[in-house]
Amino acid sequence: MKNRRFLLVGSDFEPFCMALYGQGGIHIPKICADGGVRFAHPVEGELPDLSLIRTILPLKKYLFPPKDKVLSYSQDNGYQPVEYNSGKLLIFGVHPCDLAAISYLDKIFLNGEPDAFYLPRRKSLALIGVSCMPDKYCSCGDIASPMPADCDIFLYKIETGYMVSCESDEGSAILSPLSPFLHETDILPPESTRDNFSLNSVEKFPDDLSGVSSELQEMARSCLGCGACSICCPTCYCFDLLELPSLNGERAERFRIWDNCLYQSHAEVAGGYNFRKARTERFDYRYRHKYLGFGQLQGIMSCVGCGRCIANCPAGLDLRPLACKALKESSHAATSP
Ligand code: SF4
Ligand code: SF4
Numbered sequence: 001m002k003n004r005r006f007l008l009v010g011s012d013f014e015p016f017c018m019a020l021y022g023q024g025g026i027h028i029p030k031i032c033a034d035g036g037v038r039f040a041h042p043v044e045g046e047l048p049d050l051s052l053i054r055t056i057l058p059l060k061k062y063l064f065p066p067k068d069k070v071l072s073y074s075q076d077n078g079y080q081p082v083e084y085n086s087g088k089l090l091i092f093g094v095h096p097c098d099l100a101a102i103s104y105l106d107k108i109f110l111n112g113e114p115d116a117f118y119l120p121r122r123k124s125l126a127l128i129g130v131s132c133m134p135d136k137y138c139s140c141g142d143i144a145s146p147m148p149a150d151c152d153i154f155l156y157k158i159e160t161g162y163m164v165s166c167e168s169d170e171g172s173a174i175l176s177p178l179s180p181f182l183h184e185t186d187i188l189p190p191e192s193t194r195d196n197f198s199l200n201s202v203e204k205f206p207d208d209l210s211g212v213s214s215e216l217q218e219m220a221r222s223c224l225g226c227g228a229c230s231i232c233c234p235t236c237y238c239f240d241l242l243e244l245p246s247l248n249g250e251r252a253e254r255f256r257i258w259d260n261c262l263y264q265s266h267a268e269v270a271g272g273y274n275f276r277k278a279r280t281e282r283f284d285y286r287y288r289h290k291y292l293g294f295g296q297l298q299g300i301m302s303c304v305g306c307g308r309c310i311a312n313c314p315a316g317l318d319l320r321p322l323a324c325k326a327l328k329e330s331s332h333a334a335t336s337p
Pocket of ligand 1: 222223224225226227228229230262309312313314315316317
């Protein structure tokens with residue numbers, strides 16, 4: 001079924017979902033009891049709410065958990081790695097921006113020597129994407145992303161139901177038992193926000209931010225340094241390693257925990273020196289990472305436009321106008337004689 005497209009009529013959506021749930025572990029977007037929107041297990045008979053715009057936390061929580069035990073120590077056995085074993089988990093209802101964010105994290109954690117904790121988790125995930133309608137916080141349509149919105153199966157919303165696109169061997173294995181609900185079609189997929197991803201000709205941000213530095217400084221002065229924007233960002237992946245020993249020193253556990261470039265401690269090194277002590281420096285650093293990339297991904301924008309940082313910022317800060325101005329000034333400079 002790979003590379004083929006099918007129509008799923010609206011009246012078949014419920015039996016399609018129930019048959020899909022029967023294949024094993026599955027998480028869907030839903031409003032949980034506390035009112036938060038999350039990917040979580042459906043309760044019996046519950047359908048995914050594909051109209052929800054964004055979950056609080058993105059999919060990085062599955063691949064790179066906030067607190068992850070990576071080593072155990074005992075006096076008898078020394079340090080032992082923690083084995084990660086998990087069955088297949090299907091995530092149903094992932095928006096293109098979150099799929100593109102996984103493509104970005106794959107570049108970070110799987111390039112060269114794959115990360116031993118990320119790789120098995122990534123292999124255990126099967127991704128079912130779905131088209132969406134951007135809201136006022138989204139920027140996938142304003143600043144296109146170079147990252148592909150790859151997945152195993154993608155559902156395009158159409159008037160009569162969904163067009164289901166099978167995109168991998170794994171997608172094929174998932175869809176094969178569901179074929180009674182699917183009718184093959186050669187109609188092209190409708191336009192969707194997915195088209196805003198994987199664009200090779202994405203505009204280039206200027207390395208020199210002097211044209212927007214006064215606005216950047218002004219925004220940075222309003223930043224509270226709470227770190228919410230980084231916690232909820234699907235492509236932020238800074239981490240720290242923390243070792244917690246038992247009181248008698250006979251045992252210890254080492255954890256990989258999320259770090260946050262907006263925290264003052266982020267750039268503190270041995271001896272107490274801090275090379276980004278001022279909040280304005282930390283704010284500038286985050287901006288540069290999101291739009292200019294760094295390290296092995298220098299020049300690759302890491303913002304996929306999900307809007308979480310804007311929706312969750314208690315100071316109401318929004319980097320988009322700044323990014324658009326920087327882009328405009330750079331294209332103006334490029335065309336000036
Ligand atoms: S969420 Fe807003 S206030 Fe908090 S660190 Fe980010 S930009 Fe600053
Ligand atoms: S910077 Fe903001 S809009 Fe961009 S990917 Fe991160 S959370 Fe989403």
